[in-house]
Amino acid sequence: MELGLLYSGGKDSTLAALLLEDFYDVTLVTGHFGVTDDWEHARAAADAVGFDHERLSLSEAAATEAVDRMVADGFPRNGIQAVHEHALERLAASEFDAIADGTRRDDRVPTVSRAQAQSLEDRHDVDYIAPLSGFGRGAVDRLVDDALDVTVGPSESIPRADYEAELRVLLRDEHGEGAVRDVFPAHDQTYVEGPR
Amino acid sequence: MELGLLYSGGKDSTLAALLLEDFYDVTLVTGHFGVTDDWEHARAAADAVGFDHERLSLSEAAATEAVDRMVADGFPRNGIQAVHEHALERLAASEFDAIADGTRRDDRVPTVSRAQAQSLEDRHDVDYIAPLSGFGRGAVDRLVDDALDVTVGPSESIPRADYEAELRVLLRDEHGEGAVRDVFPAHDQTYVEGPR
Numbered sequence: 001m002e003l004g005l006l007y008s009g010g011k012d013s014t015l016a017a018l019l020l021e022d023f024y025d026v027t028l029v030t031g032h033f034g035v036t037d038d039w040e041h042a043r044a045a046a047d048a049v050g051f052d053h054e055r056l057s058l059s060e061a062a063a064t065e066a067v068d069r070m071v072a073d074g075f076p077r078n079g080i081q082a083v084h085e086h087a088l089e090r091l092a093a094s095e096f097d098a099i100a101d102g103t104r105r106d107d108r109v110p111t112v113s114r115a116q117a118q119s120l121e122d123r124h125d126v127d128y129i130a131p132l133s134g135f136g137r138g139a140v141d142r143l144v145d146d147a148l149d150v151t152v153g154p155s156e157s158i159p160r161a162d163y164e165a166e167l168r169v170l171l172r173d174e175h176g177e178g179a180v181r182d183v184f185p186a187h188d189q190t191y192v193e194g195p196r
Numbered sequence: 197m198e199l200g201l202l203y204s205g206g207k208d209s210t211l212a213a214l215l216l217e218d219f220y221d222v223t224l225v226t227g228h229f230g231v232t233d234d235w236e237h238a239r240a241a242a243d244a245v246g247f248d249h250e251r252l253s254l255s256e257a258a259a260t261e262a263v264d265r266m267v268a269d270g271f272p273r274n275g276i277q278a279v280h281e282h283a284l285e286r287l288a289a290s291e292f293d294a295i296a297d298g299t300r301r302d303d304r305v306p307t308v309s310r311a312q313a314q315s316l317e318d319r320h321d322v323d324y325i326a327p328l329s330g331f332g333r334g335a336v337d338r339l340v341d342d343a344l345d346v347t348v349g350p351s352e353s354i355p356r357a358d359y360e361a362e363l364r365v366l367l368r369d370e371h372g373e374g375a376v377r378d379v380f381p382a383h384d385q386t387y388v389e390g391p392r
Contacts, residue, residue: 001338019215019327023339098335105310105329114301117332127335131215133301134326136317139294142197143219 003129004029004096006087007053008162009045011144012132013102014192017051018147019131024098027052031087033063035166041191042161048194049148056094062086066163067170070183076167077109083163084110092124100129106137149193154186162189199325200225200292202283203249204358205241207340208328209298210388213247214343215327220294223248227283229259231362237387238357244390245344252290258282262359263366266379272363273305279359280306288320296325302333345389350382358385 003024007013013028020026028051030042039055046053066079073079084101091099099120103112112120117128132140144150164184171180199220203209209224216222224247226238235251242249262275269275280297287295295316299308308316308326316324328336340346360380367376 001342019219022218023215023342105313117301121332121334127332127338129332129335130330131327132330134329136313136323136325138317139323139325142323146197146219 001025001097002027002095003098003100004054004056004091004094005099006031006056006084006091006101007042007046008102009042009191010102010162011148011150011190011192012104012140014045014049014148015140015144016100016102016131017049020100020129021051027054027096029054029056029091030161031056031058031083031090031163032161033058033060033166033170035060035063035169038161038165040161045192045194049192050195056087056090058083058087058090063163063167063170064174067167067174070167070171071175071179074182076164076183079167080163081110083167084112085116087163088112088120088128092120092126092128096126098127098129100131102132103130104132104135104137104140147196149196151191151193152188153191154188164189197221197293198223198291199294199296200250200252200287200290201295202227202252202280202287202297203238203242204298205238205387206298206358207344207346207386207388208300208336210241210245210344211336211340212296212298212327213245216296216325217247223250223292225250225252225287226357227252227254227279227286227359228357229254229256229362229366231256231259231365234357234361236357241388241390245388246391252283252286254279254283254286259359259363259366260370263363263370266363266367267371267375270378272360272379275363276359277306279363280308281312283359284308284316284324288316288322288324292322294323294325296327298328299326300328300331300333300336343392345392347387347389348384349387350384360385
């Protein structure tokens, strides 16, 4: 069975791929809005861990809506959630038998409820799988330590390809540098260099 | 890391073991109340799929309480849930670094909430993992078809070692054959014969 996994180049989505690779033909899929080339960081990480990689075109209108929402809210959560749901819809509508993402049990955003999962599956005749949703943060961190060579650093300086990089650029272009600092407080991110 | 997985010999807990085997030293663990020798069916299934197997002693008082609850309710759900929680507590208190079970996203019983999972982890300094909780019924069935040789049949005639077999005997002994039929309507179960 062909499975497409939403992929950022970070540790969670990479671990999700490793959990599924014995059971599916896994392709790592990175959503992008056409704003920057940050998806290339995800391709490099996918190459380093030895998976096929594809780009998935996301709607720039969805990005603009998300950015406006973030500015109105003063925090990124709802905007990121909306973008993730948009990406899952696009991925579910593509040719894969199954789709997946790297959401964990303890994630606050993005989250996919059981009802949302069932709705995706029913409307698109696809299996939706969240292989890390049964793992807590501690378990994920221990498995990543065992399996992956990871770089950790401040969010703005780590090369990766979650929605944040492109949304930051749109946010700055449309609302100014202050809006980026207001919406995204400093936090660390990870980038996968390859297997250990 | 040493992981103990609650194991019935059925397809869900066997698939859970296969999902985890690249990441943990997995031991399949079957809870039993000392009422019957049905745990031996789980050991045979564990041998067939090539995993280590242990028994886990459960409290007969917990079984009697569960059976009384089932008779009072007229259905098994709450009794099965209580027994599963008891088994997880016992397993969490043993020597494993991580514990797991075969609960799926769409299971109605047993279920382990995020709060219950976190509580188990905090109180016992252990990781609790539900590897199938990100998989729906359709995805599990398709993976099982690919990976396992399974026998399906009516619940009362399939040799397996979930709590049901022992609870049925206790129920009959304490409340009569009619109580068994009242509490457990006819349904199919699966038993894993081995890998495909």
